[in-house]
Amino acid sequence: xxxxTWRQHRAQLVGAVGLLVALALAALITRLPIQSAFNRDSLxxxxxxxxxxxxxxxxxxxxxxxxxxxxxVRGLAVLPALAGLFVGAPLLARELEHETHRFxxxxxxxxxxxxLSKTSLLAAGTLLLGALASGVVMWWRGPFDTLEGxxxxxxxxxxxxxxxxxALFALAxxxxxxxxxxxxxxxxxxxxxxxxxxxxxxxEFLRPHFLTPLHRIVAATATGSQGAGNWVLSDTLVDGGGRxxxxxxxxxxxxxxxxxxxxxxxYIVTLGWKRVISYQPAGRFxxxxxxxxxxxVALAAAVVLVAVWLVRRTPT
Amino acid sequence: xxxxxxxxxxxxxxxxxxxxxxxxxxxxIEFHLDPRSGVATxxxxxxxxxxxxxxxTIGIGDQLPTVREVVADLAINPNTVAKAYRELERDGLVVxxxxxxxxxxxxxxxxxxxxxxxxxxxxxxxxxxxxxAGLDEESIRALITATLRGTxxxxxx
Amino acid sequence: MSGAPLVADGLGKRYGRDWGLRDCTLTIPDGAIVGLTGAxxxxxxxxxxxxxxxxxxxxxxxxxxxxxxxxxxxVLADVGFVAQGAPLYRSFSVAETIEFVRRTNxxxxxxxxxxxxxxxxxxxxxxxxxxxxxxxxxxxxVLGKRPRLVLLDEPFASLDPLAGRELxxxxxxxVAETAATVVIASHVIADIERVCDHIVLLTGGGVRLESNxxxxxxxxxxxxxxxxxxxxxxxxxxxxxxRHSGRQLTLxxxxxxxxxxxxxxxxxxxxxxxxxxxxxxxRLPTPRTSEKxxxxxxx
Numbered sequence: 001x002x003x004x005t006w007r008q009h010r011a012q013l014v015g016a017v018g019l020l021v022a023l024a025l026a027a028l029i030t031r032l033p034i035q036s037a038f039n040r041d042s043l044x045x046x047x048x049x050x051x052x053x054x055x056x057x058x059x060x061x062x063x064x065x066x067x068x069x070x071x072x073v074r075g076l077a078v079l080p081a082l083a084g085l086f087v088g089a090p091l092l093a094r095e096l097e098h099e100t101h102r103f104x105x106x107x108x109x110x111x112x113x114x115x116l117s118k119t120s121l122l123a124a125g126t127l128l129l130g131a132l133a134s135g136v137v138m139w140w141r142g143p144f145d146t147l148e149g150x151x152x153x154x155x156x157x158x159x160x161x162x163x164x165x166x167a168l169f170a171l172a173x174x175x176x177x178x179x180x181x182x183x184x185x186x187x188x189x190x191x192x193x194x195x196x197x198x199x200x201x202x203x204e205f206l207r208p209h210f211l212t213p214l215h216r217i218v219a220a221t222a223t224g225s226q227g228a229g230n231w232v233l234s235d236t237l238v239d240g241g242g243r244x245x246x247x248x249x250x251x252x253x254x255x256x257x258x259x260x261x262x263x264x265x266x267y268i269v270t271l272g273w274k275r276v277i278s279y280q281p282a283g284r285f286x287x288x289x290x291x292x293x294x295x296x297v298a299l300a301a302a303v304v305l306v307a308v309w310l311v312r313r314t315p316t
Numbered sequence: 317x318x319x320x321x322x323x324x325x326x327x328x329x330x331x332x333x334x335x336x337x338x339x340x341x342x343x344x345i346e347f348h349l350d351p352r353s354g355v356a357t358x359x360x361x362x363x364x365x366x367x368x369x370x371x372x373t374i375g376i377g378d379q380l381p382t383v384r385e386v387v388a389d390l391a392i393n394p395n396t397v398a399k400a401y402r403e404l405e406r407d408g409l410v411v412x413x414x415x416x417x418x419x420x421x422x423x424x425x426x427x428x429x430x431x432x433x434x435x436x437x438x439x440x441x442x443x444x445x446x447x448x449a450g451l452d453e454e455s456i457r458a459l460i461t462a463t464l465r466g467t468x469x470x471x472x473x
Numbered sequence: 474m475s476g477a478p479l480v481a482d483g484l485g486k487r488y489g490r491d492w493g494l495r496d497c498t499l500t501i502p503d504g505a506i507v508g509l510t511g512a513x514x515x516x517x518x519x520x521x522x523x524x525x526x527x528x529x530x531x532x533x534x535x536x537x538x539x540x541x542x543x544x545x546x547x548v549l550a551d552v553g554f555v556a557q558g559a560p561l562y563r564s565f566s567v568a569e570t571i572e573f574v575r576r577t578n579x580x581x582x583x584x585x586x587x588x589x590x591x592x593x594x595x596x597x598x599x600x601x602x603x604x605x606x607x608x609x610x611x612x613x614x615v616l617g618k619r620p621r622l623v624l625l626d627e628p629f630a631s632l633d634p635l636a637g638r639e640l641x642x643x644x645x646x647x648v649a650e651t652a653a654t655v656v657i658a659s660h661v662i663a664d665i666e667r668v669c670d671h672i673v674l675l676t677g678g679g680v681r682l683e684s685n686x687x688x689x690x691x692x693x694x695x696x697x698x699x700x701x702x703x704x705x706x707x708x709x710x711x712x713x714x715x716r717h718s719g720r721q722l723t724l725x726x727x728x729x730x731x732x733x734x735x736x737x738x739x740x741x742x743x744x745x746x747x748x749x750x751x752x753x754x755x756r757l758p759t760p761r762t763s764e765k766x767x768x769x770x771x772x
Contacts, residue, residue: 003576007569008562103560103611106525108550108578108618312543313529351667354743384649391641393506393668394649 001109001117009122012087016129023076023133027140034066038143047146059147070144070154077157079133080166081195083126088174089187091118092311096182111311119175119304126171130164137163149229149282153203156231156285161293169296170195172303179307198299202292208233210291211284216277220268229282240272344368344378349390357392361400369409369424371432380410380418476539478503478622478654479524483533486519493519495678497533501654501671508669509658512752515675517658518557521626525554537622550580553615557626559608563600567593567610571617578618588643589613605636612640616647623647623655629664641668662745674748681751686744693747696724696737708732714750725750 006013038044043062046055063070092115095101105111138145138159145155156162170191177190213233220237237245245253250268257267280288345368347361355363368374381389383397401418404410411421446456479501486494494516501507509517522528523535526542526549534541540548561570571589575581593606602610608628615623623644629637645668648655659665672689674682682689693713696706700722703712710729715722725742732739742750 001576004573007565007573098560099556099558100560100562102527102554102556103562104577105527106549106552106554106556107574108547108580110546110549112546114577312546349667354741384646387649388642388646391638391645391667393670394645395504395506395670 001114002121005118005121008118009087013125015086016082016125019079019082020129020132020136024136027136030069031140034069034140034143037062037065043143043147063144063148066144070141073137073140073158074154076133076137079158080130080163081170081192083130083167084170084172084174084177084191084195085188087122087126088171089178089191090184091122091175092178092307093182093184093187094178096178097184112308115175115308115311116304119171119307123168123171123300126167127164130167134159134161134163149231149285151229151231151280151282151285151288153231156288157199157203160286160289162289162296165293165296165300166195166199169198169300169303172300172307173198176303176307176310179310202295206295207288207292208280210288211280213278213280216279218275218277220265220273220275231280231282232277233280234276234278236276236278237268237273238276245273344374345380347381347386347390349392358396358400358403361386361397362403365400365404365409366424369420372423374420376420376423378420380420382417476503477501478505479535479537479656481520481523481533481535484520484523484530484535485532486516486523486528487531492531492678494523494675497675497678497680499673499680499683501656501673504652504654505671506648506669507654507656507671507673508662508665509656509673509675510660510662510665510748511675511681513660515660516678517660517675518626519678520675521554521556521624521656521658524624525549525552527556550578550618551621553618553620553623555608555611555615555625555628557630559611559628561599561607561611563598565599566596567599567602568595570599570610570614571595574614574617580618580620582617582619585613585617589617603636604631605633605639608632608636609640609643612643616643619651621651621653623653625655625657627659628657629659629661637664644668662748666744672744672748674751676752682748689747690741690744692727692729693742694726694728694732695740695742696726696732697740698722698737706732706734706737708734 041058041062043058046059095104104114109117141150141155141159145159148155150156150159173194174187174191177187177194178184181187181190237250239245253268253271253273254264257264260267345365347364349357349360351357353360365374365380374380380401383394383401386392386397387394401410401412405412405418409420409422409424410418412418443456446459451459477500479499481497481499484494484497485492493514497516497520509520511517519528523530524537524542526546529543536542537552538548542548542552562573565573567590571586575583589610593602593610599607599610612625612628625644628640632640644655647653657665657669670686672682672684672686673680696709698721700717700720703715703722706726708728708730709724709726709732711727713725713727715724717723725747
């Protein structure tokens with residue numbers, strides 16, 4: 001089946017490698033100005049925990065300078081989905097659409113073995129390319145990661161182990177959707193929706209709780225999020241008793257202070273209010289990567305098993 | 317009288333449509349099938365072998381085409397050919413040698429060749445006359461068939 | 474019976490509310506060349522799809538070479554199937570298609586490759602071949618793995634007569650060499666009449682006839698005579714169809730003995746007309762009794 005898989009997916013392989021090469025070239029080219037800016041501004045002295053005076057001006061300036069590129073690179077989070085859309089979904093959808101399954105599935109290889117072999121080989125390729133892409137992005141984001149940390153979504157989703165894991169999951173989803181919807185366009189759409197929904201749900205509801213978040217209590221007037229490189233989950237005002245202050249109450253207090261011609265910040269302090277910051281520390285990056293990657297790989301395996309079970313029952 | 321055409325004796329190679337260089341010996345007889353004659357296929361083959369024997373175009377020791385050759389040429393059921401050859405073997409006209417093929421074992425009493433040529437020439441003259449009288453091929457056949465059967469022909473030009 | 478090439482027992486397949494095939498019970502004898510015929514949508518393709526595990530039965534069972542194609546799909550290594558339209562990967566070259574079949578069938582024998590490549594370039598894309606060349610390629614690929622059972626679904630559809638003849642030559646040559654069992658599904662009876670020694674006729678999703686061809690032809694006769702009320706006729710076991718026109722009555726009958734009643738003209742029936750009579754009751758072949766030699770009719 002190795003030759004068969006290669007022959008049927010060689011165009012996709014070429015496309016994926018081309019994409020990777022383009023990515024690497026773009027990374028190479030754009031990294032140069034970033035590196036020179038980093039050195040010019042001596043930003044290495046601003047790396048946490050060192051806090052040189054002036055850093056709180058230089059660092060945001062540096063980040064603004066390349067904000068566009070950083071945002072664009074964040075968009076690369078869509079790359080893993082491509083494995084599902086253009087490799088996974090067409091695998092079965094195209095066979096069923098063109099009815100070539102009546103040729104492919106009446107040879108000496110059973111349907112299940114055919115599907116399992118093809119998917120395994122494609123998964124290996126996807127893992128490899130995903131890992132390479134992840135490596136390229138991690139290298140590019142080096143300066144930014146050191147300054148602002150990588151455990152936040154802007155870094156986490158496009159670096160490390162999760163990228164190949166997402167791609168694997170997308171591939172598996174594509175295969176299953178291809179089997180269920182039997183038409184390329186419908187399968188691709190369904191794959192995209194399912195992939196996006198899963199990623200969203202994990203990011204919003206699971207990842208914040210992989211490990212119990214840490215809390216830090218700071219004065220209400222303190223600026224900044226107190227600890228660069230961490231992933232801040234919430235930053236709220238609480239009163240002396242630990243109850244959260246609503247925005248309405250906060251506004252009321254500020255208004256009150258202004259009417260009394262007192263500085264609002266000092267007033268809030270006298271009220272005994274504090275800021276509670278809930279966060280995941282930067283040091284947990286690799287643990288979280290392992291957990292999330294493991295989750296998506298397990299999901300991918302489950303989806304593939306469903307597809308392999310279902311393929312024998314597919315009416316044709 | 318069979319409605320099939322007389323077999324054409326061939327001494328040279330013939331190519332099978334769709335076969336690539338099979339490398340067999342030139343066949344002594346090539347069969348034709350007339351699916352519309354109402355006569356069973358295997359009987360047509362039997363008849364064509366017998367006619368060839370009568371005409372002397374095949375003789376004792378000649379090998380009949382193998383089942384595979386006939387089948388690849390005519391695209392008919394191999395069992396049909398096998399059945400025809402079995403019937404010929406039952407009649408003692410051919411014998412099947414294990415692994416080597418089917419060979420002619422006996423002849424049907426042929427008229428002497430001299431008469432053959434005479435009769436053929438006379439027949440050709442008669443055919444010219446029939447044609448001149450306006451009979452087409454079908455009418456000629458009907459006339460011959462009816463005459464052979466001994467009943468008056470119903471079709472007179 | 475367990476090793477018979479194809480056995481169906483009460484086999485049925487439902488599509489939504491309609492039954493594509495219902496209560497189908499038949500046994501294909503070993504080494505037979507079977508014509509599976511019937512009108513379009515009579516269930517021929519459904520039966521073949523069930524036999525190759527492409528469909529799961531709604532009721533009943535089917536086995537090929539003694540095994541269930543769904544539960545035991547490895548039996549398909551011994552079964553050659555060409556689906557309707559001879560599906561192949563259009564973007565593959567001929568050589569790549571052969572490679573595909575070589576790699577997915579352990580029983581593949583390269584001996585057939587030269588036959589496949591007569592007048593076709595091995596580098597040509599399958600999509601660029603003519604219908605006839607594609608059909609011959611598909612058949613050759615199936616024969617190349619030397620199957621014990623060959624199933625063909627409408628192999629002659631959209632083929633010109635020469636291509637159809639070449640297909641049959643290729644197939645019959647293989648059968649002569651391997652004694653494989655063949656089932657050819659075709660709604661054009663003339664195409665299969667040449668080679669089949671066994672007939673299965675499906676009408677409306679059920680088995681209408683299943684018989685050896687010789688037995689079938691021997692046991693049916695066409696009777697013509699003046700129109701009259703019918704009693705039982707000696708030698709006639711069953712009247713399949715009757716038709717009257719004016720003062721003449723025509724019967725297609727199953728016989729169980731010689732018919733000697735002089736008031737009837739008795740003639741044999743050609744296979745195509747016999748099957749048509751079973752398929753479409755309103756149409757009965759028109760006999761012509763002016764010649765003793767039986768002719769083919771197109772009713």
